[in-house]
Amino acid sequence: xxxxxxxxxxxxxxxxxxxxxxxxxxxxxxxxxxxxxxxxxxxxxxxxxxxxxxxxxxxxxxxxxxxxxxxxxxxxxxxxxxxxxxxxxxxxxxxxxxxxxxxxxxxxxxxxxxxxxxxxxxxxxxxxxxxxxxxxxxxxxxxxxxxxxxxxxxxxxxxxxxxxxxxxxxxxxxxxxxxxxxxxxxxxxxxxxxxxxxxxxxxxxxxxxxxxxxxxxxxxxxxxxxxxxxxxxxxxxxxxxxxxxxxxxxxxxxxxxxxxxxx
Numbered sequence: 001x002x003x004x005x006x007x008x009x010x011x012x013x014x015x016x017x018x019x020x021x022x023x024x025x026x027x028x029x030x031x032x033x034x035x036x037x038x039x040x041x042x043x044x045x046x047x048x049x050x051x052x053x054x055x056x057x058x059x060x061x062x063x064x065x066x067x068x069x070x071x072x073x074x075x076x077x078x079x080x081x082x083x084x085x086x087x088x089x090x091x092x093x094x095x096x097x098x099x100x101x102x103x104x105x106x107x108x109x110x111x112x113x114x115x116x117x118x119x120x121x122x123x124x125x126x127x128x129x130x131x132x133x134x135x136x137x138x139x140x141x142x143x144x145x146x147x148x149x150x151x152x153x154x155x156x157x158x159x160x161x162x163x164x165x166x167x168x169x170x171x172x173x174x175x176x177x178x179x180x181x182x183x184x185x186x187x188x189x190x191x192x193x194x195x196x197x198x199x200x201x202x203x204x205x206x207x208x209x210x211x212x213x214x215x216x217x218x219x220x221x222x223x224x225x226x227x228x229x230x231x232x233x234x235x236x237x238x239x240x241x242x243x244x245x246x247x248x249x250x251x252x253x254x255x256x257x258x259x260x261x262x263x
Contacts, residue, residue, distance in 0.1 A: 002046050005037035008095040009106050009135060009143050013043055016052040025064070027053045027098060034098040036064065071096050074126065078105055081121045089113050092140060102129040108140055138163065141187035148185055148193075155192050166190040174201045175227070204229045207248065214254040217246060221254060 005014045005028055014028050014037075024039045030050035056064065071094040078091055089109040096103050103126060107113075115132050122130045135143075142156035152158075171183055171194055185191045209215050209224050215236060222236035225243070232248045 002043045002048055003052065004040040004043045004046075005052070006040050007035060007037045008093050008104075009139060011040060012037075012049040013046040014050050014052050015048040018052075020052065020055070025056045027056060029053050032097070033101055035095070036067070036098055067096050067098075074103060074105075074122075077125060078118075078122060081118055085115075085118055085121075087113055087115060087118060089115070092135060092143065100128060102131060104131045104133055106133050106135050108137065109134055136163070137187040137189060138192075141185065146186050148191070150193075154186060156187075160192065164192055164195055166192055166194050170194045170198050173198065173205070175229075201229060208234065209251065209253050216252045216254050217244075218250060219244075224251075 001016050001019065002013050003016050003020055004011055005026065012028075012030075020026065020039045020042075022039055022041055026037060026039060027034055028037050028050050034053065036056070074096070075091065075094045078094065082089060082091060089107045092106045092108055094103065094105055103122070105122070113132075113134075119130045119132060138156055141154060142160075145157040146154055148154050166189070168180060168183075168190065171180075171190070174194070174197065176183060176194075180190065183190055183194065208227050208229065211224055211226070213224050214221055215224055215234070217236060219238065222238045222244075224234060225237050226235035227233065227248075228235075233245050234248055234251045235243065235245050236251065237243050
């Protein structure tokens with residue numbers, strides 16, 4: 001069975017030989033060691049990134065509290081060293097391996113950071129392996145959660161599992177010529193939902209005339225100024241300046257005589 005396990009800043013599919021309940025705290029073995037996580041739900045058709053060793057024992061709840069306290073202390077120590085070293089980075093979260101063999105520090109930064117001195121400072125304090133992991137603003141938004149302009153929880157914190165690339169060209173293909181700031185999510189990047197309907201627009205676009213092109217309508221020639229692919233409506237402007245919305249099947253591309261085949 002494959003279960004989706006939530007760690008500090010990521011979710012991973014894990015293989016399990018036994019059934020688990022959502023919300024259960026388990027120990028998972030990966031290439032990086034043994035980490036605690038929370039069961040989200042059972043998943044099918046995914047390739048596991050590790051395996052679930054076992055649920056935590058009742059007597060290990062105290063150890064989890066100790067680990068959380070260590071992570072809080074490490075967070076404050078790292079903040080102090082970042083300030084002392086004057087590094088342009090924002091510390092987000094700290095995660096400690098179950099046996100204490102590694103500590104991960106997640107951070108945000110605009111570019112690459114030379115944190116070698118910072119790692120030495122932290123290694124001297126904790127005498128264990130230190131890993132600095134840079135995350136993207138999309139991952140940070142998923143970690144914080146929140147609501148989008150649609151009024152629903154942000155997609156990245158609900159169901160999205162993989163990073164996707166969203167470009168302004170995708171907005172243009174969907175006739176969204178607004179200010180990019182109005183198309184941005186809480187992370188400051190273009191909204192991921194711009195990619196959801198992109199395939200539909202690419203399939204439908206060949207059926208529509210180009211913007212600013214001349215077309216033939218029941219009332220005569222007109223210029224295309226806008227079209228709505230979801231409603232299958234073309235907005236045209238006539239020679240006298242009047243504007244009208246017409247169904248797609250009532251609009252024909254204007255024939256250009258020099259492109260017509262010769263008889």
